[in-house]
Amino acid sequence: MSKLPSVFLGACAALLVAACASTALQSAWFDTSYQGGAFKRVLVVGVGSNIANRRVFEDIFAHRLSATGTQGIPGYQFLADEARANEPGWNAGVAQSGADGLLLVRLLGVDTKTHVYTTMMPGPMYGPYYGPWWGPSMVAVPQVTQYDIAHVETSLFDVKTKRVVWAGTTQTFNPSTVAEETPGFADLIIGQLASRGLVTAPQ
Numbered sequence: 170m171s172k173l174p175s176v177f178l179g180a181c182a183a184l185l186v187a188a189c190a191s192t193a194l195q196s197a198w199f200d201t202s203y204q205g206g207a208f209k210r211v212l213v214v215g216v217g218s219n220i221a222n223r224r225v226f227e228d229i230f231a232h233r234l235s236a237t238g239t240q241g242i243p244g245y246q247f248l249a250d251e252a253r254a255n256e257p258g259w260n261a262g263v264a265q266s267g268a269d270g271l272l273l274v275r276l277l278g279v280d281t282k283t284h285v286y287t288t289m290m291p292g293p294m295y296g297p298y299y300g301p302w303w304g305p306s307m308v309a310v311p312q313v314t315q316y317d318i319a320h321v322e323t324s325l326f327d328v329k330t331k332r333v334v335w336a337g338t339t340q341t342f343n344p345s346t347v348a349e350e351t352p353g354f355a356d357l358i359i360g361q362l363a364s365r366g367l368v369t370a371p372q
Contacts, residue, residue, distance in 0.1 A: 186353050192321075192354045196338035201260060205327060205334075207239065207368055208270030212328075214244035214253075215318050218277035222347045226274070229348065238369035242266055248365060266282040269328050270367070272358075277320040277338070319344045323358055335367055 211234060234241030247266040252258030253261035263271060281338040289307045318340050325335040339357065344350050356371075363370040 191342040192350070192357050194340050194357060194361065195320075195338045195340055197361060198335065200334045201330065203327070203332075203334045205329075207366055208325075208327075210240045210242060210266070210268040211325075212242045212244055212247065212266045212268035213369065214248060214274065216348050223286070225347050226351050229351040230272075230274075230355040230358075234368065235358055237359060237363070239314045239372045242268055244369065263328060268330060271302050271326040271328055274327065275322055275323045276328040277322050279344075280318045280320070281315055282318060283291070283312065285312060308322075316343050318342055325362060335362060335365060336360060351355050 179193055202332045211231075213227050213231045213234065215223040215230075217223045217226075224243065224245050227245055231243045243298030248259065248262040252262045287309045289309055321339045321341065323337050323339065324333050326332065327334050337358070339354065340356065359368060359371060
């Protein structure tokens with residue numbers, strides 16, 4: 170019976186590593202000197218080479234933001250690929266959007282981690298010359314599981330001053346697709362911004 174906790178904990182560890190796909194805030198900074206109040210229109214810009222993923226991200230995040238009362242604007246509507254590559258085009262696109270805030274989100278990298286643990290499993294039955302008949306022995310079986318951690322940096326700029334007013338880094342465990350991960354990521358970031366009075370608080 171003393172071996173059962175090891176079996177149970179090992180199984181739980183495997184399930185947690187395999188099923189975990191959530192985003193957590195790792196660090197955040199806020200400009201306490203900012204006195205501009207909540208932003209009304211925020212241009213959401215994802216940084217990345219995959220155009221499809223970038224647009225899916227910007228659409229979903231902007232939609233989640235708009236649902237709170239702060240208008241979210243997908244960056245691709247005003248920032249074409251060529252405009253993102255040069256400062257004059259960037260500035261013109263941001264100005265054309267009419268946004269007073271700009272949310273810049275970029276993937277810093279993805280790390281692959283390895284988790285090794287031991288599970289106690291029933292071993293072979295023994296005969297009368299090698300041990301009791303009433304139960305199998307327990308054998309330690311090593312288990313190896315790999316999982317990914319995506320590191321993302323998010324910065325909110327005041328368009329008028331071009332200053333960062335909030336910045337944070339997050340980790341997403343076992344990320345799947347952009348479409349599946351963005352809603353939870355957006356809700357986390359929006360909640361953080363709302364707590365600082367930078368966007369309308371979700372209802």
